[in-house]
Amino acid sequence: MTGLDAPVRTLPPPKRVLLVRLRSIGDTVLMTPVLEALKSWSPAVSLTVVTEPLSAPVLEAHPLIDKLLVVHRTRRFWSDTLARARLIWELRQDRYDWAVNLHGGTTAAWLCRLSGAPRRIGYGLPNTRFLLTDSPVSPQEVWQKAEIHCVEQQLGLLKACGVPLSDTPALSLQVTLAAQHNLARRLAQEGITRPFAVIHPAAAFASKQWQAEGFGQVVTDLHHRGLHPVVMVAPFEAEVGRAVRKAVPSSIACTVWHDLPLAEVMALISTAALFVGNDSGPAHLAAGFGVPLVVIFGSSNETVWHPWTTAPFRVVRKKLPCVPCAGYTCHAFPEPECIKRVTTDEVLLAIDAVWRESRPESAIPF
Numbered sequence: 001m002t003g004l005d006a007p008v009r010t011l012p013p014p015k016r017v018l019l020v021r022l023r024s025i026g027d028t029v030l031m032t033p034v035l036e037a038l039k040s041w042s043p044a045v046s047l048t049v050v051t052e053p054l055s056a057p058v059l060e061a062h063p064l065i066d067k068l069l070v071v072h073r074t075r076r077f078w079s080d081t082l083a084r085a086r087l088i089w090e091l092r093q094d095r096y097d098w099a100v101n102l103h104g105g106t107t108a109a110w111l112c113r114l115s116g117a118p119r120r121i122g123y124g125l126p127n128t129r130f131l132l133t134d135s136p137v138s139p140q141e142v143w144q145k146a147e148i149h150c151v152e153q154q155l156g157l158l159k160a161c162g163v164p165l166s167d168t169p170a171l172s173l174q175v176t177l178a179a180q181h182n183l184a185r186r187l188a189q190e191g192i193t194r195p196f197a198v199i200h201p202a203a204a205f206a207s208k209q210w211q212a213e214g215f216g217q218v219v220t221d222l223h224h225r226g227l228h229p230v231v232m233v234a235p236f237e238a239e240v241g242r243a244v245r246k247a248v249p250s251s252i253a254c255t256v257w258h259d260l261p262l263a264e265v266m267a268l269i270s271t272a273a274l275f276v277g278n279d280s281g282p283a284h285l286a287a288g289f290g291v292p293l294v295v296i297f298g299s300s301n302e303t304v305w306h307p308w309t310t311a312p313f314r315v316v317r318k319k320l321p322c323v324p325c326a327g328y329t330c331h332a333f334p335e336p337e338c339i340k341r342v343t344t345d346e347v348l349l350a351i352d353a354v355w356r357e358s359r360p361e362s363a364i365p366f
Contacts, residue, residue, distance in 0.1 A: 013042030014097030018115055020050045020108040022071065025262070025281030028055035029171060029288050030150045030308065031102050035064040036169035037158055048094065050087070050111060057262040058285075061174040067094075071107075091115040101128070102154050121157050136160040147303045171288035171308055175270050179263035183271075186264070190255050196228040198269050198286070200277030201244050202237040207299035207327040207336035208278050212240060214344045216247020218276055221348050223252045225355060227273055231256045232265060232282070274358070276351060279305055287311070292358040294350045298339030299327030312357035314350035316342055 017038060021031045028051060038045055048067040049059055056070050069090065072083050092115060099112035101122030109128035112120045122128065124135030136142050139156035148156070152168070159165050187196075199218060203209035219229040231254060233241040238258040245256050260268065266285055269275060275286035275293040279300045286293045287307035295307060297317035301324035307313045317323075318341040322332035330336040 013045060014119070015044070016046045016048070016094060016096045016098075018048050018050065018091065018094075018096040018099040018112065018117060019102055020100065020111050021055075021102040022050070022052050022105060022108050023055070023103060025055050025058060026284040026305075027103075027150070028058045029173065029281070029284040031154050032059075032062070032172045032288065033151050033169035033308075034100075034102065034154050034158065035062065036172055037155060037163060037165055039064050040169070041163050048091075048096070050091075050108075054262075057266070058173070060263065061176045062172070063174060064172070071111075087111070088114045100157055101132070102157070104128075119161075121161055123157070134161055149306070149308060150304050151308050153304075170310070171284075173266065173270070173285065173288040175267045176263055179261075179267040183264050183267040186257075186260075192228050192230070192255065194226065194228055195273040196230050196255075197222045197225075197274040197276065198272040198282070198291075199229055199231045199244070200233065200275070200280060200282040201231065202233045202240045203278040203280050203298075205327055207325075207330055207339055208280065209240075209298070210278055210296045210339055210342055210347075212243035213247045214342070214347060215244045215276075217344045218347060218351065219244065219248045219254050220252055221351060222274070222276070223254070229254045230268065230272075232260060232268060233258045235259055274351070274355065276347070283307065287313070292354045294347065294354055296339070296342055296347060298336055298342075299323060299325050299330075312354045314354050316346050316350045318342055 021028055035047060046066045047064060049065050050069045050071060052071050059065055059068055074080055096115055096117040098119045099115045099117035101108045101112050104123055106128055109122060109131045113131040120132045121134045122132050124137055129135050139148050139153040140146055142156035142160045143152055155165060199215055201212060201215040222229045231241050231244050235258050241256040241258050245254060248254050269285045269291060270289040272291050275291050277283050279295055279297045283295045287309035290309060290311045292312045293307055294314050297315055302315055306315050318338055320338050323338045
C-alpha cells in the first residue's frame with residue numbers, strides 16, 4: 001500500500017517553492033520544519049510562504065524564507081477581491097516549480113492552482129483534489145502509523161513527493177532586533193532584572209482555557225521559585241489577565257501585559273526561563289524557542305498538538321471518554337469538564353518536574 005491517491009513522482013529538487021500556510025499562530029510555528037527539510041534537501045531552493053496577517057510576524061525574520069506574502073481580509077468584497085487578484089498576479093510572476101498546500105483548505109488549494117506551478121501538492125480532500133497534481137490520501141498512510149503529530153502531517157507531503165527526511169526537523173523561529181530592543185525597554189521599565197516565567201492563561205475557547213484561580217496559584221509558585229511571573233494575554237483577553245492578577249496575593253510582584261505585539265511576544269517567550277499556559281499558539285512559540293514548558297490541555301488532541309521540542313515539558317490533562325473533540329461546544333457535559341477537572345496540584349507537580357529537569361540545582365520540593 002503506497003498511501004497515495006495520485007502517483008508519487010520523485011523529481012530533481014525544485015528551484016522555487018511556494019508554501020501556503022494559512023490560519024493560526026500555532027499552525028504557522030508548526031510548519032517551520034518544512035522549511036528546514038526543503039533547505040536541507042536543496043540549499044539553493046527559494047522559498048516563498050503565503051500566510052495571514054495574524055501569523056505573519058512569526059515568520060518575518062525567518063532566515064530560510066526568501067519572500068513572505070500576506071493574504072489580507074477586510075470583509076469588504078471588492079477590496080478583498082482586488083487584494084487576491086494582486087496576490088495571484090504576483091505568484092504567477094514568480095514562476096514556482098512547486099506549490100504546497102500545507103493548510104488543506106479550499107482557499108490555499110486555489111492559491112496553489114492559480115499560482116501556475118506545474119506541481120501542486122496537498123492532501124487529497126474531496127473538494128480540492130482536482131486542483132492538485134500530487135495528493136497523498138492521508139499523512140497516516142504516508143508515515144504508515146495511526147497517530148501522527150501536526151508537524152509530521154505537514155512533512156508527510158514532502159515525504160510523499162520524494163524529499164528525503166533522514167531526521168524529523170525541529171521547529172525554528174527568529175526574533176527581530178526591533179522586537180528584542182522594545183522588549184528590553186519594557187523589562188527595564190518594569191524593573192524586571194531576575195529570570196522570569198511567562199504565563200499565558202487565555203485560549204481560543206472555553207474547553208481549552210483553565211481557570212484564572214489556578215493560574216493565580218501558578219504565579220505564586222513561580223514567585224517562590226525565584227522567578228518573576230509575567231502574565232501575557234492579547235488585548236481582547238485583557239480581562240483574563242486581570243482575573244489572574246486578582247487571584248494572586250497583593251504582596252507578590254506580578255507583571256500583566258495585554259498590549260504586546262506578536263513580535264514582542266516572541267521576544268518575551270524566547271528569553272523566558274519557563275512557560276506555563278494553555279494549549280495555544282504561545283505554547284508552540286515556547287516549544288520553538290526551546291523554552292521548558294508546561295501545557296494544560298482540555299479538548300485538544302494531545303497526540304497531534306503536544307509541544308514539538310527537545311526541551312523539558314509536561315502536558316497536564318484529564319483523560320475523559322469524550323476527549324479529544326473539536327472543542328467549540330461541549331456535547332458531553334453542561335460545561336467542558338476536560339479542562340475544569342485539571343487540578344492545581346497536578347499543574348504544580350508538572351512545573352516542579354520540568355523545573356527540576358531544566359535546572360536541577362534550582363529546584364525546590366513541591
